[in-house]
Amino acid sequence: MSSFLKSSIGKKLVMSISGLFLMMFLLIHLTVNAMLLIPDGGDTYNAAAHFMATNPLIKIVEPVLGIGFVIHIIWAFILTLENRRARGNVRYASGNATNDVAWASKNMLVLGITILAFLIIHLANFWVKMKLTGDPLLEHVTVNIGGVDTQVENAYALVNTAFSYLWIVVIYVIAGIGLALHLSHGFWSAFQTIGMSNQIWRKRLTVLGCAYAWVVGLGFSVIALVQYICY
Secondary structure, eight states: OHHHHHSHHHHHHHHHHHHHHHHHHHHHHHHHHHGGGSTTTTHHHHHHHHHHHHOHHHHHHHHHHHHHHHHHHHHHHHHHHHHHHHHSSOOTTSOTTOTTSOHHHHOHHHHHHHHHHHHHHHIIIIIHIIIIIOOGGGOOEEEEETTEEEEEOOHHHHHHHHTTSHHHHHHHHHHHHHHHHHHHHHHHHHHHHTTOOSHHHHHHHHHHHHHHHHHHHHHHHHHHHHHHHHO
């Protein structure tokens, strides 16, 4: 097993599985963030954030998610270095001299570094304050959850205040586009690595991957923009 994980195929398989896991998380995260757009003063979003923070299953998944990010990032650097050694100045799973290869597939590491930089800013603005340091904006409010009045942190106020700054919104828009480009290649590439590599599935996964990538990427960007403009 150890020798398999050290092989090129094993590393790509780890990249694919961790990538697919992270893609599922992004869809859940986007669904929760979309509740920011419900015009109810943030009650629905606060209820959802409270559920995510207190659900035992989420508490188990959270460290697994963190490990998934670390594995995905480390393996991305390792594979890129190996590809460059083997093929010269070549990006992940493609060649810069190959005309019919999409730009995203030739620049996955650059896109990944962009997303990592955004992730650090995102964690500093929200996760650290919600989980570690606290913030005056998180002062508890009462929301109705399943017919029961419940005291929850005002996560909406924290997010809404952050999105009142144009520079933060610009970062989110740029990161959303970068994420979309990264996912547009990563989606079908992950499925191809686990065996769905015939021409029929390649075409289907390419279309599905592009749809998923831009819905997720632009979804995060649009939410930030609407918060800035309308709320």
